[in-house]
Each structure stands twice: as structure tokens, then as C-alpha cells.
């Protein structure tokens with residue numbers, strides 16, 4: 078029986094729907110099909126994982142079946158669960174995941190961790206923070222939660238990203254401490270910042286076509302394409318950092334796989350002192366920091 082025919086039946090139990098959607102996603106090439114089927118079923122049915130466990134034979138409502146069918150077909154077309162549900166947990170926040178804006182990834186929390194490590198003693202200061210390529214606002218939401226007296230500016234070239242960042246910052250309670258500007262990196266900024274963060278596009282142009290469909294089809298190219306060797310945006314950002322960083326200022330950048338050492342070298346070429354590299358949960362060097370040199 079196909080997914081469509083099963084979910085069209087009047088009486089489908091939660092457990093049967095889970096099995097059927099998991100099998101359908103598996104046949105469609107989705108990697109962790111059962112995990113995703115479960116997440117979609119819980120969202121479509123409006124019940125918790127505990128309720129699924131305790132009442133597996135309860136019937137799905139017509140509305141839940143309809144929703145689940147739509148969700149399953151979208152996931153089979155390789156749309157990520159976070160985009161289907163429009164939400165993603167990042168650090169301590171539930172963020173809106175908007176179309177044509179990069180879906181923030183757990184690895185990016187490494188930038189937040191490195192920043193906290195380096196700036197722990199300044200946590201309560203009224204720091205000025207800048208995020209270049211703010212995207213959904215994920216990094217700024219995390220930093221404004223951890224640095225309760227800081228103010229932040231986020232810049233992005235994409236109007237969709239600016240709207241998503243403004244929405245997430247406001248929903249997380251930071252509208253008063255954050256501003257979002259549309260523009261090219263720091264072109265419109267003359268101020269200095271205590272902390273500059275960025276997760277710039279870093280995929281080499283020639284590798285874009287080989288990305289998994291969840292990324293290639295749904296994340297915007299502007300958020301991915303880092304030029305011929307993937308390092309173009311780092312070159313542009315590193316050249317701007319000396320004029321953007323306040324005395325004692327720190328820059329923390331996410332780096333793509335195996336790029337960390339090259340990013341450190343680019344920062345050093347621009348007169349910045351290396352301040353640390355941090356690995357992500359998978360053991361890859363993911364976040365790189367540098368300081369304005371004291372001289």
C-alpha cells in the first residue's frame with residue numbers, strides 16, 4: 078500500500094502511520110527515515126513522543142492525516158524537517174527557519190562556545206557586537222542571551238535573511254538590543270566593535286553541485302558559495318577586521334571543513350593575532366578566533 082492510500086483510510090493508528098511514512102521516506106532515499114517520520118508525525122498529530130509511546134493505537138484525525146501526507150511528500154522531495162516545520166532549536170532559542178535563508182546548523186554553536194571561552198571575563202560589559210552575514214540571526218540570538226548587556230548589529234546582503242534575523246531577534250526578546258542592516262559586509266559601518274562574528278559562505282564553487290539535496294535545493298547559493306577555493310569571503314572580511322575591531326576586540330569566524338588553518342593565516346596576514354581554534358562535536362576544527370594586536 079502506498080503512503081497516499083494508507084493515509085486516506087478512515088482509521089489509521091499512530092503506529093501504522095509511523096511505519097508507513099518511515100518506509101515511504103526510506104524508499105525515497107532519506108537517510109534517517111524513521112527519525113524524520115516520527116518528528117513529522119508528532120508535528121502533524123499535535124501529540125508528544127510520550128503520547129505516541131503510550132497510545133500507539135489511537136487513530137489519527139483527518140486533519141492530521143492530511144498534514145502528514147503533505148509533510149511526507151515534502152520530505153521525500155528532500156526538504157529538511159526543519160524547513161517543513163519552519164523551526165529549529167539553536168543554543169537556547171527556538172528560531173523560525175525561513176524560506177531562502179540558511180537553516181542554522183548545530184556546528185555553528187561552536188562559534189558561540191569559542192566566543193564565550195575568550196570573552197568570559199567581559200560577559201557583563203556593554204559590548205558592541207557585529208555579525209557579518211547574520212542569516213536567521215542564530216549567532217546573535219545566542220550571544221545576546223549570553224552577554225546580557227551587549228548590543229548587536231547584524232548585516233546581510235539578502236533581504237530575506239534580514240527579515241528572518243529581525244523576526245528571530247524580536248521573538249527572542251532582543252529587539253531593543255539589536256539592529257539588522259541590509260548591505261555588503263561592513264561597507265556601511267564606521268563604528269568599532271568589541272566582538273565581530275561571522276559564518277560566511279565557505280563552500281568552493283565547484284563543490285556546490287555535489288552537496289546533498291537538502292542543502293543544494295533549499296539553502297540559498299548566496300549563503301553557500303565561497304568562490305573558487307571557498308575562502309573569498311574570509312579574504313574580504315579579514316581585510317575589514319582591523320578597522321572594525323575596538324582595542325582588545327575579538328573576531329570569531331566559523332570555518333568550513335579543513336579550512337581553519339587557512340583562515341588563521343588570512344587573519345594573521347591582516348595583522349591579527351591568533352586567539353584559538355575550537356572543534357565541533359564531530360571533532361572538526363570549526364571556529365577560529367583572532368584579536369586585534371596590542372601594538
Ligand SMILES: C[S@@+](CC[C@H](N)C(=O)[O-])C[C@H]1O[C@@H](n2cnc3c(N)ncnc32)[C@H](O)[C@@H]1O
Nearest residue numbers: 181210211212233234235238261262276278300
Ligand atoms: C553561511 S550563511 C550564515 C548565516 C547565519 N549567520 C548562520 O550562521 O546561520 C552566510 C550568510 O552571509 C550572507 N552573505 C553572503 N555574502 C554576503 C555579503 N557580501 N555581505 C553580507 N552578507 C552576505 C548570506 O546571505 C548568508 O545569510
